[in-house]
Amino acid sequence: MMVMRDVQTDRSEREPMNRFVIFLCLALASVLLTMSADATMASDTVGAEPTAEQLEFFEKEIRPVLVEACYSCHSGESEKLQAGLFVDSREALLHGGDSGEAIIPGDVDGSLFIEAVRYESYEMPPAGMLPPEQIAALERWVEMGAPWPAEEAGGDFTRPTFDIESRRNEHWVWQPIESPKIPDVADTQWPHDELDRFILARLEAQNLKPTGDAGRAELMRRLYFDLIGLPPTPEQTANFLSDTSPNALENLVDQLLDSPQFGERWGRHWLDLVRYAESRGHEFDDDTRNAFQYRDYIIRALNEDVPYDQLVREHLAGDLLANPRLNPETGYNESILGTGFWFLGEWVHSPVDIRKDEADRFDNMIDVMSKTFLGVTVACARCHDHKFDAISTADYYSLSGFLQSSDFREVRFESLEHNRRVAQQINALDESYRHELEGVLQNNGLTRPTIAPLSVPSLVDYGSLAGDQYMQDGFIFGNRPTAIGDAYWTLGEEGKSLAFSTENAAINDPIWNGLESITEQGIGHRNRLYQIPRSGRTLRTPTFLLENGDVSIRVRGEGHVVACVDSHRLIAGPLHGETIKPIKGNSDWVTMRLDRYIGHRIHLEFTPAEDKQLAVSLVLQGTDRDTTKSIDEHTANAAAAIADYENAANELINREAADLVESWKRERSALQGQIMRRSHLAMAMMDGTSEDDHVLIRGNSSKPGDLEPRHFLTALSGNEPMKIREGSGRLELAEHINAPDNPLTSRVAVNRIWHYLMGRGIVPTVDDFGVLGQLPTHPELLDYLAKDFDANGRSIKKTIRKIVLSRTYQLSSQPDAEAIQTDPKNMFWHHRPPKRLEGEAIRDALLTLSGRLDPTMFGEPIPIHLTPFMDGRGRPRKSGPLDGEGRRSIYTAVRRNFLSPFMLTFDTPAPFSTMGRRNVSNVPAQALILMNDPFVVEQTKTWATRTIEQYADAESRLKRMYEMAFARTPTDQETTITLAFINSESKARDVSPDDVDLWADVAHALVNTKEFIFLP
């Protein structure tokens, strides 16, 4: 009896209960149920011991249906059990599956099982609804208490619990990073560095020898491509080769690391991690407006060698840093630009299921963040605990909470820090003058009328809002709401004047009028939100649960209100237009009809029209006329009282405080002059309402389960809620990622660097250090590099420098014959296999040869060149230039639905998730591009033309071309063969040996040799 009651109580109080406790109660209950066939079990809900008729009914009407319709997925016989639910015993049904108990005996409508066969929530069986008479029978059966004959327990319906601890203990990557002993080697002459000893020791243990060193010119070309992604000029080659000083190589490396092109090369690597694109994909490929600001940020950051932990901090929480990193030249806030990476994913317009769309977006954000920085696949735990790794579904949703608590904005990053300081001064000034003025009035016997507070239930009340819930993008709404009777400034037709507020309201200060936000021109911007001047001018209410579709807002002035539902922000018909509503100023109330979103979590955003003042007081759920009327009356009374107060005050001011108000006005004018009005925009995060997310059962967004407090991965920091000082907690999350005892972050970072330089990571699966990833080939070396990284201040450049100066990096690509026999996969690293250049490097090299390369850095993307084969909705109206204006490939527009065929063919990843390791395919289409693509033909012809002009004879032309393309002179054989080609072709074509087309063919042939696209 007691037990049963407990079970029932559990159900109603499920929300705050720990799942484990529920599980225990249920398990206990069912154990007791199984054991006891006596009176203890009988209760009015469960029914007495089943009668013979009931059992007959069960056997005839119920069991056959269960066997026929359900067993294939929900029984001991199922090949694969679905949703953790067995239906082959009563106990199992009581216990239920992932979504909780399946039947509640006696409670037909409350039983999930019945819901499912009625197709009310789940739709079971999935192939089609049961006939009505079978459904009716099942309902009757539950109603009579779900009688079932006493039989052996129908199998083990409990599943093994997910054991994070043993998972963690069993896999290497969760173990602390060790400081490994530097290995002893027999050949002490070979290593340049400690790093080399890790490689050599393993080779020696296998009786293998490293192959010889790469030639100097070869090494130099390798360094140019690896560090800056461009070939050396013949002059650079000559300089290096003639530099015989012992530091020549180090100097070259330092020079390349200092070159601005370094950031462009390594920035492109980084963009692969964050699925960088400049459009949203999907149906119309709308702009990801100002995405290029993120691209430029990462190029600058890499060039400045911003420490890796700072990069992590800026990506996770650059908007929350107390001391953001400022651009040394301009003073702009750099840190906040890092948070743009969250928003580089796909966006959809008009999703019918808006909550599911959010869940998908969050999934991608969690996926990219966790793979990029942690090298683990947290997103695999979205629907179930990770199949292989020490990551639970609860971990996934704990991370989701950080996103739930955060918002998108287009930030005025250039003016942000400057205007923050100005805003602080304005706020302080206003407070001080207000105080002084009120003092004067009081001394003259005028006190502010006391207005009884309004007491209506509201969603948001700017009269009683908690301080930390006063949120905005920008500063124009001041640092707190204006209270009734507060003096504040308005800008009427006669200019600035002082007024006294008749309501508690968030009011924007006209001192900020005239902000100008500069955005990318873009191509496809159907987003209706773009039409509202929101950046730096938007008030954000706390998030609330919408229970009534009508939302009434008491607001005066002109502007817009936007209801942000489930963080959906691509408003471009046919759906969700109702989330934007103009405020026209002709009424004190605006009503939004949001029936569609009942049950969703939403917040409102208010933006005044340009040069207008907006006063937002109250947000109510429902449009109860009595309520609004009573509020209107209350406000009218207050306004009357304030009007009297204001008249009296104005009289007093004229008499006693004119100077005071004048100097207030003057000082404000001075501050107003300091405001930085123009700023570019960039995508960034801001904190919203701090809240946790629900676990979604089986990843289904319409099946929310328990709330999961925000925390870091349980395997690393335990299951306790994270201590969050304020807001979303992203700052604390970044601290966890950067923590010195986190075994993932540094290992993942140095492994990526190693991968980009060597062609294969120490852990080859650079984005997945989990069980399904590959094991490190040199685990001690990985830890050594990680420790070194930590010790050098997590400097990417220092780690690169260390690796490229190692002898290991400098090995030749000619394998030692014996070594390749023993270790054909080069697991022990006895030579350096040739690397095929990426599409970007190939294209940039072509531009370099032709002389077309324009070294201009940064800025809006160069439109993509469109071929007739690139078609579909959202196709840009104008094609970009064939040669991309000669700019480096990183500046060519990345439009999701119109990606460069050249790049795709050479394995530039489609931007949908983290891709730290590109495929390296080797297909005829690559040959077809190099043979026939008009861009290649054009560039090689230009190259030939220039060379002919500069060099008179065939041999010197050829020498120059080889130096430019391959950083070496041609061999005698190569010269002979090529000259023979020129000779015979000029005869065959009956043209001069100086013919441009002839030389264009030579140039074209050279870039089609493998040496052009493979780096020895």
Add this chain to the structure above:
Amino acid sequence: MSLNYPFPCQRYQPAPTSRREMLKRCASGFGAVALAGLQTDPAFAATASPPGPKVTVPQGSAAHGPHHAVRAKNVIFLYMDGGPSQIDTFDPKPMLDKFDGKDPGKLFDVEPTQFNNNGNVLASPWKFNQYGESGIPVSDLFPHVATCVDELAIIRSMVSEFPEHTFANYFLHTGSGLQGRPSMGAWVNYGLGSECQNLPGFVVINGGLIPPGGVDCFGSGFLPASYQGSIFKPSGSGVANIEPTEPTQQRQRDKLDLISQLDGFAVDRFGQHDSLESAIRNYELAYAMQMAVPDVMSLNDEPAHVLKAYGMESEYQPTQTYAAQCLIARRMIERGVRFIELTCPKVGGDRWDQHGNLKSGHENNALAVDQPIAALLKDLRQRGLLDETLVVWAGEFGRTPFAQGKDGRDHNQFGFTVWMAGGGVKPGTIYGATDEWGYKAIENRVEIHDLHATMLHLMGVDHTRSTFRFGGRDMRLTDVKGHVINDVIA
């Protein structure tokens, strides 16, 4: 069709039974087949010298088919862009006539729609008649296809998860609603390799419309680039970069010879590496493709009666376009192209996406494809190719039985019709059913994953065993779902 077609590895010899045999049979020894196959072959991956992620095939994976008897060697996927209406084509519903103009909300539960502008129940403007021995009803929209109805297995209980075009297109093409996953054609080639070295294994013949979601519907996702769909136009040079730069073939040959001589020194410079050798061989393959493509594109050698049957003489230009697509598809099948998708031609109005003007819109779209499809089925049958070619006709979803506005229909993912023919399909079959309104599938519901599983099954591939490791998971076309629909298999 000339019998001394100059390129090897086509359909005039029995299909090779193994990759090894296939390699032996190819004149040049090392074809695109070999490359595509080798790159994804775990054995090869184990010995490949490039350090990079040549291909991340999981160890121990049995990804490479066939896993069982092959019923269909290749696929022609007739993609009906925009979502044709089931109740106006292959799923007649007399109840709609009876309740025409009535408020649907009073008759059944109406789910949220894309445009949220629902009108009254809308009867089909077309009449249905029974055809063939099977007596399967087809509406007047498809008079030609109706004559082939005994070849078709019509699935009337299809469901999708998405009411938005783009999601639904990605889902239909890749088994996931998200962008960037490998398309069916990529999966099929990954699993089986190509049988033609001179043409890509996955071809999209673009009649003019690219589905919402763009060319990513045909991408290779995380699979290597070699599996991505090649987009052909049914006229002109066909595919990008196939026309030689050089004015004459001899000039190109001379240049390639120079390249080849210079590449001869690469081994001295780099050492022996498979990646380099493959890259060198690519030039011979590319050269051969330059000739194979114009050959497959040229319809000059097709007899007049064939051209006429397909609709090349139609007065309606979109019919001509689709006729050319269907003919080129057949020619590609003859040459062993594994997976061919046809996208719809542009008709005057919208794609099959009639949010308004259902009557004229559906009529135009049907007019464009009806005759060519019927001719294709008959032609394949006559040439003995239909038994080994799976033809699939499908849109990304169906349409609502109630109007959008006055005379349109909104998207409906809850129940719609697709059909299959040839390649081991049970002909003259109707499978599954929607409710009496034609709104929701209620009997034998078929999910997109099931359709994929069945297509792969007919091709000899077990959808649960064709996997590729990416992002910590062994990815499949069918995700973790999919059941083969045995009842539509002969």
